[in-house]
Amino acid sequence: MTAAIECAGVSKGFPGVRALDDVSLTVRPGTVHALLGENGAGKSTLIRILTGAERPDTGTVHIGGVPLRQHTPAAARRLGVRVLPQERHVAPDLSVGHNVLLDSLPRTALRTVSARRVQERAQQHLDALGVDLDARARAGDLTAAQQQLVELARTTARPAAVVVLDEPTASLAGDEVTVLFRVVRQLRDAGTALLYISHHLHEVFALADEATVLRNGRLVHRTPVAETDHDSLLRHIFDRDVAHVRLPRRPLPADAPVVLAARQVALPGGHRPLDVEVRAGEVLALSGPAGAGASELAACLAGVRTPAGGRVELGGARLGSRTAAARAGVGFVPADRKRDALLLERAIAENLLVGPAGRGALHRPVAARRTAWAALRAGRVKADDPGRPVRTLSGGNQQRVVFSRWLLAECRVLVLDQPTAGVDVGAKFDIYAQLLDLAAEGVAVVVVSSDYEEICALADRVLVLRDGDLVAEVDGAAATPDGLFALETAPTPEETAA
Ligand SMILES: Nc1ncnc2c1ncn2[C@@H]1O[C@H](COP(=O)(O)OP(=O)(O)OP(=O)(O)O)[C@@H](O)[C@H]1O
Ligand SMILES: [Mg+2]
Missing domain, CATH: 3.40.50.300 (P-loop containing nucleotide triphosphate hydrolases)
Incomplete structure (x- = not known):
C-alpha cells in the first residue's frame, strides 16, 4: 500500500x-x-x-x-x-461558521455567499462532529x-x-x-x-x-x-528516568492571612455572585469545563479583567488596573501565551524580565542578560542564547518563559491559567515543584487547570465551577481525578430544581 x-x-x-x-x-x-x-x-x-x-x-x-x-x-x-x-x-472578528469554512470556501465566497448560508453549512459540520458551538457566535468571544x-x-x-x-x-x-x-x-x-x-x-x-x-x-x-x-x-x-515523585504536601498554617479576595464577583452566566478568599501560602485550584467561568474568575483575581459585578481585593484594598495589579505583585500566566503574554519578536531575555520586578532590569541590559542566563542555566528554558527572539523557541519553551518570568519577579500572588499546557512531562514536574516552593514561601497561588491530575498534585483547595456558578468546594488532600470529573458533570442545583 x-x-x-x-x-x-x-x-x-x-x-x-x-x-x-x-x-x-x-x-x-x-x-x-x-x-x-x-x-x-x-x-x-x-x-x-x-x-x-x-x-x-x-x-x-x-x-x-x-x-x-x-x-x-x-x-x-x-x-x-x-x-x-x-x-x-x-480570526477573532469572524463568526465561528466563517472560521470553520475558512479553508474550504474560495476566498471570494466568504464575501459573496450570505453569512447565513456559510453559518448553516458550518453548523451542519459542527453538529456532525458533535461540537456544541453556535456557528453564529463571534470566534473572538x-x-x-x-x-x-x-x-x-x-x-x-x-x-x-x-x-x-x-x-x-x-x-x-x-x-x-x-x-x-x-x-x-x-x-x-x-x-x-x-x-x-x-x-x-x-x-x-x-x-x-x-x-x-x-x-x-x-x-x-x-x-x-x-x-x-x-x-x-x-x-x-x-533518555533518563523521569521522577514520578508524589510531591510533599505541607499543611497550610491555620493563621495564614487572606491575601486576595473576590467579593460578590459575578461571572458570565452565573446565578449567584461569588465570594472567594485565597490565603498566603495556599494553592487554590479552579476546575470546570470550558465556559464554566474558571478562566474568567482567574483573570478577575489577577486584575486583568474587571468583573461584571463585585470587586477583587488585594491585602484589603481594591485591585485596580492590570498595571496596578502587576506593580502590587500579582503575577499572571494566561492560557494564550502567544497573544497575551509574549513579545514574540523580542529577545528571550526581555520576555523573562517584563514582569514588574524586572522593569528596572530592562534598562540595564547587562543585568538582564545575566538574569536570563541564570534562568537558562537552571534548565527552566531550553535555549542556547537569551538574545534570540522568543518566537524561535519551541511551544513548550515559550510557556516556560512566561512561567519563569514570574519566578524572577518575586510576586505575592501568582495566578496561572493552564500553567503546563504544552510543557513536556519532565518540565511539568519541575513546574509543580516550583509552584509548591512558592507557596511554601507564602505566595498565594491560584491555578486554573483542565488536568485533574495536576489539580490533585497541587491544590490545597479546589473550587469546581459550572456555568458561572460555584458548584462544589473540595479539600485538596481529598480530591481525586474521578471525583472532580463527577462534580463537574453532576447536575447543578438549578438543573435539579427544574
Ligand atoms: N524559526 C526558528 N528559528 C530558530 N530556531 C528555531 C526556529 N524554529 C524552531 N527552532 C528551534 O528548533 C528546535 C525544535 O523546535 P520545535 O518547535 O520543532 O520543537 P517541538 O518538539 O515542537 O517542541 P514543543 O514540545 O516545545 O512544542 C528548538 O530548539 C527550537 O528553538
Ligand atoms: Mg511544538
Missing part, C-alpha cells in the same frame, strides 16, 4: 540548532501515528516541513506517493494535507478550548488524505477531549492518515497504532504501540 506520508532523510538547521537530523518517517493510510519528544525535540519543525510551512535543508517528502516539490502550504493542501497547528489561529474545537472543525471540513494534529489537547478538558478522540477515530476509519503530537502518553495508548520518538532532532525510537508501555516510551523520550 502506498504510504500516506513518507519523509526520507529530512534535516533542518536554524542558527545554533540542528532542529532535525536525517529523520525518515512513514505513515500508512487509516492509521494514527504518534510523534513524541520533549520540548524542543523537533516535532513542530517536522510538521511544518510536512505541511509546506518550512523547507527542509535536505531530504524529501512524499504525500500519497506524490513528491512535495514546492514547499508551500498551498502545495501541501493540494496533496490533501490538513493541519491543526500548535498555536491558535482563529470563545475560550481557548472552544477556539481549539473551531480549528478542529476547520481542519476536518473537507476530506483529507493526511491530518496532522500538533498537541490538540493542550487546552482541552474532559468532554472536549472525548469529542476530539471521536473525530480522530472517525477520520482514521475513513482511511485518513493521522500524525498526532502529544505530551500526554495515555492519549497515545488510547488512539495511536504506532509511535515515533524524536530527541534533539534525531529519530531515536519507533514502535507499534501494542508492543510498548508508558515507562519505556518515557525512557526513550527523555
Whole structure:
C-alpha cells in the first residue's frame, strides 16, 4: 500500500540548532501515528516541513506517493494535507461558521455567499462532529478550548488524505477531549492518515497504532504501540528516568492571612455572585469545563479583567488596573501565551524580565542578560542564547518563559491559567515543584487547570465551577481525578430544581 506520508532523510538547521537530523518517517493510510519528544525535540519543525510551512535543508517528502516539490502550504493542501497547528489561529472578528469554512470556501465566497448560508453549512459540520458551538457566535468571544474545537472543525471540513494534529489537547478538558478522540477515530476509519503530537502518553495508548520518538532532532525510537508501555516510551523520550515523585504536601498554617479576595464577583452566566478568599501560602485550584467561568474568575483575581459585578481585593484594598495589579505583585500566566503574554519578536531575555520586578532590569541590559542566563542555566528554558527572539523557541519553551518570568519577579500572588499546557512531562514536574516552593514561601497561588491530575498534585483547595456558578468546594488532600470529573458533570442545583 502506498504510504500516506513518507519523509526520507529530512534535516533542518536554524542558527545554533540542528532542529532535525536525517529523520525518515512513514505513515500508512487509516492509521494514527504518534510523534513524541520533549520540548524542543523537533516535532513542530517536522510538521511544518510536512505541511509546506518550512523547507527542509535536505531530504524529501512524499504525500500519497506524490513528491512535495514546492514547499508551500498551498502545495501541501493540494496533496490533501490538513493541519491543526500548535498555536491558535482563529480570526477573532469572524463568526465561528466563517472560521470553520475558512479553508474550504474560495476566498471570494466568504464575501459573496450570505453569512447565513456559510453559518448553516458550518453548523451542519459542527453538529456532525458533535461540537456544541453556535456557528453564529463571534470566534473572538470563545475560550481557548472552544477556539481549539473551531480549528478542529476547520481542519476536518473537507476530506483529507493526511491530518496532522500538533498537541490538540493542550487546552482541552474532559468532554472536549472525548469529542476530539471521536473525530480522530472517525477520520482514521475513513482511511485518513493521522500524525498526532502529544505530551500526554495515555492519549497515545488510547488512539495511536504506532509511535515515533524524536530527541534533539534525531529519530531515536519507533514502535507499534501494542508492543510498548508508558515507562519505556518515557525512557526513550527523555533518555533518563523521569521522577514520578508524589510531591510533599505541607499543611497550610491555620493563621495564614487572606491575601486576595473576590467579593460578590459575578461571572458570565452565573446565578449567584461569588465570594472567594485565597490565603498566603495556599494553592487554590479552579476546575470546570470550558465556559464554566474558571478562566474568567482567574483573570478577575489577577486584575486583568474587571468583573461584571463585585470587586477583587488585594491585602484589603481594591485591585485596580492590570498595571496596578502587576506593580502590587500579582503575577499572571494566561492560557494564550502567544497573544497575551509574549513579545514574540523580542529577545528571550526581555520576555523573562517584563514582569514588574524586572522593569528596572530592562534598562540595564547587562543585568538582564545575566538574569536570563541564570534562568537558562537552571534548565527552566531550553535555549542556547537569551538574545534570540522568543518566537524561535519551541511551544513548550515559550510557556516556560512566561512561567519563569514570574519566578524572577518575586510576586505575592501568582495566578496561572493552564500553567503546563504544552510543557513536556519532565518540565511539568519541575513546574509543580516550583509552584509548591512558592507557596511554601507564602505566595498565594491560584491555578486554573483542565488536568485533574495536576489539580490533585497541587491544590490545597479546589473550587469546581459550572456555568458561572460555584458548584462544589473540595479539600485538596481529598480530591481525586474521578471525583472532580463527577462534580463537574453532576447536575447543578438549578438543573435539579427544574
Ligand atoms: N524559526 C526558528 N528559528 C530558530 N530556531 C528555531 C526556529 N524554529 C524552531 N527552532 C528551534 O528548533 C528546535 C525544535 O523546535 P520545535 O518547535 O520543532 O520543537 P517541538 O518538539 O515542537 O517542541 P514543543 O514540545 O516545545 O512544542 C528548538 O530548539 C527550537 O528553538
Ligand atoms: Mg511544538
